[in-house]
Amino acid sequence: xxxxxxxxxxxxxxxxxxxxxxxxxxxxxxxxxxxxxxxxxxxxxxxxxxxxxxxxxxxxxxxxxxxxxxxxxxxxxxxxxxxxxxxxxxxxxxxxxxxxxxxxxxxxxxxxxxxxxxxxxxxxxxxxxxxxxxxxxxxxxxxxxxxxxxxxxxxxxxxxxxxxxxxxxxxxxxxxxxxxxxxxxxxxxxxxxxxxxxxxxxxxxxxxxxxxxxxxxxxxxxxxxxxxxxxxxxxxxxxxxxxxxxxxxxxxxxxxxxxxxxxxxxxxxxxxxxxxxxxxxxxxxxxxxxxxxxxxxxxxxxxxxxxxxxxxxxxxxxxxxxxxxxxxxxxxxxxxxxxxxxxxxxxxxxxxxxxxxxxxxxxxxxxxxxxxxxxxxxxxxxxxxxxxxxxxxxxxxxxxxxxxxxxxxxxxxxxxx
Amino acid sequence: xxxxxxxxxxxxxxxxxxxxxxxxxxxxxxxxxxxxxxxxxxxxxxxxxxxxxxxxxxxxxxxxxxxxxxxxxxxxxxxxxxxxxxxxxxxxxxxxxxxxxxxxxxxxxxxxxxxxxxxxxxxxxxxxxxxxxxxxxxxxxxxxxxxxxxxxxxxxxxxxxxxxxxxxxxxxxxxxxxxxxxxxxxxxxxxxxxxxxxxxxxxxxxxxxxxxxxxxxxxxxxxxxxxxxxxxxxxxxxxxxxxxxxxxxxxxxxxxxxxxxxxxxxxxxxxxxxxxxxxxxxxxxxxxxxxxxxxxxxxxxxxxxxxxxxxxxxxxxxxxxxxxxxxxxxxxxxxxxxxxxxxxxxxxxxxxxxxxxxxxxxxxxxxxxxxxxxxxxxxxxxxxxxxxxxxxxxxxxxxxxxxxxxxxxxxxxxxxxxxxxxxxxxxxxxxxxxxxxxxxxxxxxxxxxxxxxxxxxxxxxxxxxxxxxxxxxxxxxxxxxxxxxxxxxxxx
Ligand SMILES: [Zn+2]
Numbered sequence: 014x015x016x017x018x019x020x021x022x023x024x025x026x027x028x029x030x031x032x033x034x035x036x037x038x039x040x041x042x043x044x045x046x047x048x049x050x051x052x053x054x055x056x057x058x059x060x061x062x063x064x065x066x067x068x069x070x071x072x073x074x075x076x077x078x079x080x081x082x083x084x085x086x087x088x089x090x091x092x093x094x095x096x097x098x099x100x101x102x103x104x105x106x107x108x109x110x111x112x113x114x115x116x117x118x119x120x121x122x123x124x125x126x127x128x129x130x131x132x133x134x135x136x137x138x139x140x141x142x143x144x145x146x147x148x149x150x151x152x153x154x155x156x157x158x159x160x161x162x163x164x165x166x167x168x169x170x171x172x173x174x175x176x177x178x179x180x181x182x183x184x185x186x187x188x189x190x191x192x193x194x195x196x197x198x199x200x201x202x203x204x205x206x207x208x209x210x211x212x213x214x215x216x217x218x219x220x221x222x223x224x225x226x227x228x229x230x231x232x233x234x235x236x237x238x239x240x241x242x243x244x245x246x247x248x249x250x251x252x253x254x255x256x257x258x259x260x261x262x263x264x265x266x267x268x269x270x271x272x273x274x275x276x277x278x279x280x281x282x283x284x285x286x287x288x289x290x291x292x293x294x295x296x297x298x299x300x301x302x303x304x305x306x307x308x309x310x311x312x313x314x315x316x317x318x319x320x321x322x323x324x325x326x327x328x329x330x331x332x333x334x335x336x337x338x339x340x341x342x343x344x345x346x347x348x349x350x351x352x353x354x355x356x357x358x359x360x361x362x363x364x365x366x367x368x369x370x371x372x373x374x375x376x377x378x379x380x381x382x383x384x385x386x387x388x389x390x391x392x393x394x395x396x397x398x399x400x401x402x403x404x405x406x407x408x409x410x411x412x413x414x415x416x417x418x419x420x421x422x423x424x425x426x427x428x429x430x
Numbered sequence: 431x432x433x434x435x436x437x438x439x440x441x442x443x444x445x446x447x448x449x450x451x452x453x454x455x456x457x458x459x460x461x462x463x464x465x466x467x468x469x470x471x472x473x474x475x476x477x478x479x480x481x482x483x484x485x486x487x488x489x490x491x492x493x494x495x496x497x498x499x500x501x502x503x504x505x506x507x508x509x510x511x512x513x514x515x516x517x518x519x520x521x522x523x524x525x526x527x528x529x530x531x532x533x534x535x536x537x538x539x540x541x542x543x544x545x546x547x548x549x550x551x552x553x554x555x556x557x558x559x560x561x562x563x564x565x566x567x568x569x570x571x572x573x574x575x576x577x578x579x580x581x582x583x584x585x586x587x588x589x590x591x592x593x594x595x596x597x598x599x600x601x602x603x604x605x606x607x608x609x610x611x612x613x614x615x616x617x618x619x620x621x622x623x624x625x626x627x628x629x630x631x632x633x634x635x636x637x638x639x640x641x642x643x644x645x646x647x648x649x650x651x652x653x654x655x656x657x658x659x660x661x662x663x664x665x666x667x668x669x670x671x672x673x674x675x676x677x678x679x680x681x682x683x684x685x686x687x688x689x690x691x692x693x694x695x696x697x698x699x700x701x702x703x704x705x706x707x708x709x710x711x712x713x714x715x716x717x718x719x720x721x722x723x724x725x726x727x728x729x730x731x732x733x734x735x736x737x738x739x740x741x742x743x744x745x746x747x748x749x750x751x752x753x754x755x756x757x758x759x760x761x762x763x764x765x766x767x768x769x770x771x772x773x774x775x776x777x778x779x780x781x782x783x784x785x786x787x788x789x790x791x792x793x794x795x796x797x798x799x800x801x802x803x804x805x806x807x808x809x810x811x812x813x814x815x816x817x818x819x820x821x822x823x824x825x826x827x828x829x830x831x832x833x834x835x836x837x838x839x840x841x842x843x844x845x846x847x848x849x850x851x852x853x854x855x856x857x858x859x860x861x862x863x864x865x866x867x868x869x870x871x872x873x874x875x876x877x878x879x880x881x882x883x884x885x886x887x888x889x890x891x892x893x894x895x896x897x898x899x900x901x902x903x904x905x906x907x908x909x910x911x912x913x914x915x916x917x918x919x920x921x922x
Contacts, residue, residue, distance in 0.1 A: 019816060029816055031816065037818065038818045040814060040816045040817050040818070050835070050836075050839040050841055051832070051835065051836075051839075051841075052836055052839075052841040052843040053843075054841065054842060054843070055841075055842035055843055055846065056843060056846075057483070057843060057846060057847060059822070060480075060482065060483070062810055062822055062823070063482075063808050063809075063810050063811070063822065064810065064811055065810045065811035065812055065813050065817065065820065067817075067818070075839075079835060079838060079839055080792065080831065080835045084792060084793060084831060084835075087793060087795065087831075088795060088829070088831065088832075093826075094829075094831070094832055094835075095832060096826060096828055096832070098823040099823075311503055311507060312503075312507055312510060314510065314511070322811050323811075324480070324481070324482040325480075325481075328481050328482065328523050329520065329523065330481060330523050331521065333507050333510075333521075334521055334522065334523065337473060337474070337499070337500070337507065338473050338474070338475055341473055341556070342472060342473050342475055342477060343477065343478050343842050343845065343846075344475045344476075344477070344478065344479065344480050344481075346842065347478075347480040347483075347842070347846070348480050348481070351480065351482075355811065358811070358813045359813055361813065361814075362812075362813020362814035362817065363813070363814070365813070365814035365815075365816055365817075366814045366815055366816075369814075369815060369816060
């Protein structure tokens with residue numbers, strides 16, 4: 014991997030960088046759409062490519078089950094298997110193992126689970142995770158980490174953090190010997206729950222191993238913790254991670270979260286949210302979410318967003334048309350998915366340009382004013398951005414501020430229209 | 431009032447090729463060779479093909495839309511675009527280069543419906559049954575501005591059989607509704623007429639004679655200067671769906687079926703079991719009508735039936751609904767006309783496609799089809815000045831193993847790829863027909879090639895039956911949770 018920081022924001026911790034991997038260049042900060050089972054829901058790889066997306070995520074747990082590493086090897090890797098010629102990142106498989114398997118027991122050796130095929134006890138070790146990700150051939154691989162739910166407290170969090178460091182060592186060692194270091198890159202995952210002390214210890218240990226890792230992820234978040242805690246941990250990690258390595262915040266996809274993370278110095282993020290919410294008929298716009306199922310859109314003959322360059326909006330597909338087919342025809346899901354992925358890319362592309370031009374604080378103001386001006390600014394966003402020198406409420410005496418986790422709305426029941 | 435010109439190679443019964451040219455009010459001329467495809471839609475869109483993909487699929491030259499799904503809103507939403515050229519096509523995002531035809535009802539929908547009346551057709555929308563009068567229909571047509579509009583027709587969808595009296599009424603109403611849409615005070619452009627009369631040859635002949643009959647008095651006044659209704663008609667269509675129902679032919683894969691309704695065992699049928707009977711009925715309709723108008727046949731079962739109808743009747747357009755439905759249930763079509771040399775002497779029958787749910791495709795890295803045209807490379811979007819210069823990397827064709835994976839993981843992309851594929855295979859098939867007919871002055875070669883095709887390609891429903899069961903299996907298992915399904919299907 015080549016990683017080059019092109020510009021940093023004069024006020025916030027945001028930066029623009031260029032990450033060159035075996036399958037091309039990706040400009041950061043960026044959002045990575047999730048192609049869980051080797052397909053972005055409903056789209057062809059060419060459609061995804063045409064949206065200007067250069068980095069997607071596959072889930073190791075799912076690909077290991079189906080099609081399995083044997084078929085992936087026969088195909089010549091996951092890129093060839095799914096016809097995707099650009100960059101690809103895989104997770105370690107550990108997170109899904111813990112959340113989807115009925116029985117999982119973590120030992121020092123690895124994660125013990127019952128095979129979904131035979132029910133037999135099966136072990137996912139750090140080495141096995143690396144081996145599967147080598148078969149997949151992802152440009153970026155994640156270490157196997159010891160995942161505990163975000164809200165866990167007590168000694169288990171410390172144990173998981175320490176074990177994640179030990180497992181990182183095993184991943185590094187396995188990857189070093191694999192002969193694939195020139196084409197695949199290993200990322201470490203910072204753990205430590207919501208405890209700043211543990212996070213610090215983990216950061217210290219993992220930054221010591223910098224020579225063995227190409228980048229760092231911030232794990233263990235986006236699991237229902239308070240947003241005010243979330244951003245403080247992200248900030249703590251981003252501040253301490255080495256500047257010459259990309260930083261990836263896992264499981265983040267709301268536009269406001271993405272921009273806050275970017276301002277705190279995060280370079281990459283992923284989430285199923287924009288594609289999943291599209292299937293329920295929710296389109297993302299710079300003025301908030303739009304639930305196309307609502308009857309008020311039945312006769313609305315304007316595109317989702319007049320200024321959006323996606324094939325759906327540019328092709329003149331109207332809200333009324335989408336309302337007519339939403340959740341009834343797969344075409345509606347495809348059309349809204351393309352729009353939502355373009356929206357995410359536009360939010361991040363706009364951030365890159367603004368950082369390059371030295372106007373990122375103004376970009377943040379404009380985005381948050383459009384997005385939350387009517388409904389109120391989430392307090393946590395205000396606090397997080399104040400911590401990096403941007404005051405969203407500056408000059409707005411009567412601005413409404415929403416305490417708590419404002420903005421973190423449920424995709425099936427959006428508050429904003 | 432027709433802006434369609436149709437040039438035919440031959441004017442005697444039997445296989446024929448032609449060129450259909452449709453001129454729009456703005457002067458655009460769309461031209462297509464026949465026999466050819468009409469792409470079916472659902473709620474106005476080609477299932478699984480988003481407008482960008484639809485525009486890239488060269489086989490989509492003509493889309494047929496049923497208006498009834500818009501009746502769930504009053505007034506129907508597309509009518510809000512009144513006054514715009516191609517209002518409905520624009521609303522739906524169909525390519526400028528594709529002909530759009532409009533009928534009230536979906537020609538593939540054979541569900542039981544309440545009876546029609548003397549002055550209304552019962553149509554189906556998501557909120558239930560709606561009555562549509564000829565006057566409504568004229569006004570919807572004017573708002574939507576389709577390239578071609580189908581006159582209302584009185585096809586009974588109450589359970590068969592139908593009495594002589596019912597069929598007589600059907601013929602009379604249908605003729606009256608043709609007259610209505612041809613009224614000279616608000617004439618519609620390019621009217622297609624569905625051939626009424628049910629499975630009674632005499633009733634079908636009576637409808638056609640009614641079309642060709644000289645009009646007098648009030649009737650003539652209403653449609654002047656037309657001397658007969660037929661003079662105002664741009665083309666004929668025959669819906670085989672309801673005829674098949676009346677004949678007792680209930681092939682399962684024809685229409686959308688909920689997964690829970692798919693039986694565990696499906697009796698294998700012959701896809702051409704009704705074809706001879708249907709050809710007689712089509713013949714009864716066309717006998718007295720001029721050869722020179724395009725003839726559209728809806729709801730064929732597959733290539734065997736299409737070839738026989740081309741051979742015996744000389745039909746020009748066929749809907750692709752059966753091949754599109756096949757894409758829903760994981761079938762990739764693969765058949766060629768004329769049959770390639772290397773397939774002619776095989777001992778075993780070939781299938782007209784393959785069921786990609788079948789585990790034999792798990793390791794099959796052959797491409798879906800060699801004939802698939804490369805996708806059109808567009809310029810990717812660029813989201814910032816530091817993004818790499820936008821270039822698309824030409825894609826290698828998708829493999830059967832990948833499609834197999836997508837089907838078993840319930841990924842919707844599979845259906846988009848299969849729809850584009852199946853339409854392309856069907857377009858190539860029709861190009862093959864055109865080639866043989868054009869080189870065949872004696873009409874012997876074509877008949878012989880049809881025979882070879884029927885010898886080489888299996889005409890049984892087994893491919894569809896197996897795929898339907900596999901599709902239903904994956905659909906139903908989804909409700910039971912992913913891991914449960916892994917245990918059942920996990921033989922790979
Ligand atoms: Zn858009």
